[in-house]
Amino acid sequence: MEIKEKIPIMTYSQYRRARKLAHQCCNYENGNCLALDDGEECVCVQSISYSLLCRWFRAAVLPLDESLEAALLHQKEQKRCTVCGQPFLPGSNRAKYCKICAAIVHRRQKTASDRKRRAACGQLETKKP
Known part of the structure; x- marks a missing residue:
């Protein structure tokens, strides 16, 4: 799913829901992102950011919460x-x-x-x- 518009900014309640969803990501392990790991641990950017930065999170994890996905990605629709x-x-x-x-x-x-x-x-x- 490509987002050609600017990256959506979340409210605090949306951020809390996204952070809970980040724990269900297959790349998430003890607060670190396995996809960004190059021998040194790297903090999961999606769990600390108020915007949708991680493409894997956007494509694979966010659809688990349909209402949050609609609020963030399909605001005009x-x-x-x-x-x-x-x-x-x-x-x-x-x-x-x-x-x-x-x-x-x-x-x-x-x-x-x-x-x-x-x-x-x-x-x-x-x-x-």
């Missing part, structure tokens, strides 16, 4: 969920909800549709003879 207000990457131009809220809203809409259909055909009689 993301929308806000109409239910919870969280930013998300839409799958189409009609998307209004994040994945979690979409499932809940779909369930509610299906229930309301089924109720309306049953009431129209007389299955839900309110008065009994």
Whole structure:
């Protein structure tokens, strides 16, 4: 994944989440980066920086946290969920909800549709003879 724009700067909460993710990187060992190791230990730059410097982290580790990836890499492409207000990457131009809220809203809409259909055909009689 190539980023042709400037390197995104993280807020403190995003930095904390990225730092936790850095521990899951395969090149991370006791605070040091194995990819930068040339015989002498080198501190993992992603765990101490407020910007996305490590290409390996950006390509392999950041996708583990979809919301953080969307917030940092896809700022112009993301929308806000109409239910919870969280930013998300839409799958189409009609998307209004994040994945979690979409499932809940779909369930509610299906229930309301089924109720309306049953009431129209007389299955839900309110008065009994």
